[in-house]
Amino acid sequence: MTKTDVICENLPTKLCSFAVASSGKRCVLENYKNAQGKTDYTCKTSEVVVEKLSGYIETNQCMNACGVHREFIGISSEAFLSSEFTARLCSSACYQNCPNIVDLFFNLAVGEGISLPALCQNQKENHRAILEILSNGGATPDPVAAPAPSSF
Template sequence: MAAMRFSLVLLLACIIISLQGVLANIICEKLPINFCAFSISSSGHRCLLENSIRDDGKVEYQCKTSEVVVGSSMSEYVESDSCVKACGVDRKTVGMSSDALLEPTFTARLCSTACFNNCPNIIDLYFNLAAGEGVFLPNLCQVQQTSPQPSSWQ
């Protein structure tokens, strides 16, 4: 009787663990809009918030899977509220651009210890955006700490 109970408990535990793995899959298109930006799907692709204008003139938002692949260690990642706040980013950001790096107040928050040392997903994203512009983010942060003028970051 005890062996049967143990087997049943073990079977149920295995089923629950299997279901958790299945349910944990992050698919960008299935994420709520307010969790889309700064999330990474199970396949390692960044999620991207896009908008379109419907026929009636209303704006419609959709979460899409981007072409950008992130390292496997960051798969199935939804950015924390504390990092969103610390880094000064907005979950309602549509698309991604390096333009924010030209704003001294944004760069100051991105380069802050709270963001730079604790929010690897956001730092990785902006590191790559800066690199696309020929800028090394740690150098930009160093310059920002001494002179927050955007013209001095290259």
């Protein structure tokens, strides 16, 4: 966790996403067309306030553990549709150690009517079920065969 005097507009774009300004507001990476008509990026201060994390720039360790990237532009609830992303977000390495990222996705989930703790619990239960199947050699019980129709 890196705490310092953070002003979103002064951050290099490579540090913008998943940073929180000293004011307590989230930094967001935005794109725009520059004078040459090419896409360029800038870091802006959002109106979203984060409790207890002011002046915070997310660590590379958390970025990797949670499966997020610094070049994220606009974060969408569609991320929850990816089981790979959800597995990384719900992993102990992320969920227990990266409060900034978890807070962001927790609030995003709430906005979509999703409970992140319930989603993570479901992810863990599904993972355990898959491990159980794999530990049994991948075999699943045979379905009960229906008797063949008799032809008289």
